[in-house]
Amino acid sequence: MDDDAKTPTPGTSVPLSALAGGAVRRVGAWTVGLSRDEPFAVDSRCRHQLADLSKGSVDADGCLVCPWHGARYDVRDGRMVQGPRGFFGYHGPSRGYRDLVKAYARFLPLRRRPTSVRGDRVSVGTDSADSADGGNS
Template identity: 70%
Template sequence: MTSSAQSSVPVAELAGGAVRRVGDSAVGLSRGEPFAVSRRCRHQLADLSAGSVDADGCLVCPWHGSRYDVRDGRMVDGPRGFLAFHGPTPGYSGLVRLLGRVLPLRVRRALRRGDVVVVDGG
């Protein structure tokens, strides 16, 4: 018998663009809709569950600001920096953006059920 593991997070913990870890997913609300994507940034593997959701509904990496479309997991804006440097790196950022488009974040099913967001463990 196969069962699907599920985990959840209270909606209140996702207010104001907050993102939380649920298993191996980063979970949040984008334009009021729940999302769940894999937690590791394609740039330097930062934990995206420590990131935030911006005004455009994109998941923003906490390390160098890479932005992801949570609907399909693709990087829409590359990093601003490398390691401890936080500034422009145009050629390098373009290469990382390409990688983020070729290897998007994994998108999982996330549903709002009352006052919690439930993530399907797949």
């Protein structure tokens, strides 16, 4: 294999250093980050109000946090583990809306993509990541 075959295609990877301290970055349609030192790639749209999750962060528990209303996602399976907070969160009289957000997030988790680390870069794969290894390779 020549050196060009080992080099990630531009736009499909991000430097590991860019993911330090809970930072996440967008790579194509995917939000990429590190959760407990393991790379992940998930959909970039929050299930609540379609916020760009690549502008969020990874918290101390390894969950991806939405930048708009604080919804938290387990990146291992894409499921929302805590609903949105604040004005458009689960507070207030709009019970039907709250239930809709909860159900939507439960049955439609964030899609995942496999990732790999090559040198000092995290690459996003092209195959579906709904695999037993949690989407990381």
